[in-house]
Structures are given as structure tokens and as C-alpha cells.
Amino acid sequence: MMKTSALSPRKEPMETKEKNILRRIINPGKKPILTDEQKTRLDTLATMPDDQIDYSDAPYLPDADWVKVADLPSNRQQITLHLEDEVLDFFRKTGTHYHSTINAVLRTYVDAQKALSE
Numbered sequence: 001m002m003k004t005s006a007l008s009p010r011k012e013p014m015e016t017k018e019k020n021i022l023r024r025i026i027n028p029g030k031k032p033i034l035t036d037e038q039k040t041r042l043d044t045l046a047t048m049p050d051d052q053i054d055y056s057d058a059p060y061l062p063d064a065d066w067v068k069v070a071d072l073p074s075n076r077q078q079i080t081l082h083l084e085d086e087v088l089d090f091f092r093k094t095g096t097h098y099h100s101t102i103n104a105v106l107r108t109y110v111d112a113q114k115a116l117s118e
Contacts, residue, residue, distance in 0.1 A: 076103070
């Protein structure tokens with residue numbers, strides 16, 4: 001039996017199969033190749049003051065400070081959560097308080113969704 005998320009706008013549950021999962025690999029050591037025009041635009045943008053930059057087409061990104069997880073509220077519930085191995089390994093490598101880091105990331109997402117719905 002498939003479950004639907006309470007946050008999902010779908011009427012029917014989406015089948016979870018490997019083909020439905022989109023994965024992207026981010027390699028900070030391998031930067032994308034830019035055209036000369038793109039390099040010129042970036043150089044121009046880098047010299048502009050912030051108040052002259054048009055952010056109207058940029059997606060809303062809340063200020064995320066996942067390092068200060070100690071500021072989180074203490075009203076928590078213990079649950080069972082199924083995460084992909086790669087995701088869990090990433091957070092475990094952040095330190096012994098990786099549960100709090102996961103919570104901080106989720107809190108940032110919730111705050112962003114609330115801000116969008118206002």
C-alpha cells in the first residue's frame with residue numbers, strides 16, 4: 001500500500017520507484033564551463049552594488065544558518081524517518097548532533113514554505 005504525504009497536492013499517491021527519483025551530483029571541484037558572454041555578465045554583476053541588482057526573478061531563499069542548531073525549540077517528537085543512504089551519510093559526517101542539523105534544515109524548509117504561502 002502506498003502512502004501520500006500530507007504536503008502533497010496530488011490526489012493519487014505517486015508510486016515510489018527508482019525511476020521516479022532524480023539525483024544530481026554537485027562537484028564543487030568541477031565548475032561549469034562558461035561562455036565569454038556569461039563571464040562578462042558575471043564580471044559586470046560582481047562590480048554592481050547590491051541595491052542595483054534586480055532580484056525579481058530569483059527564487060526566495062530564506063536565511064539558513066544550520067550551524068546554530070542550539071537555538072531550536074526543545075518541543076520535539078521522536079519518529080522513524082526513512083532517508084536515502086547518501087543523505088544520512090552526509091548528515092552523519094557533519095558531527096555528533098546531526099539529528100539537530102537535519103531538524104534545522106527541515107525547519108528552514110518549513111519557514112520558506114510558510115513565507116511563500118503568506
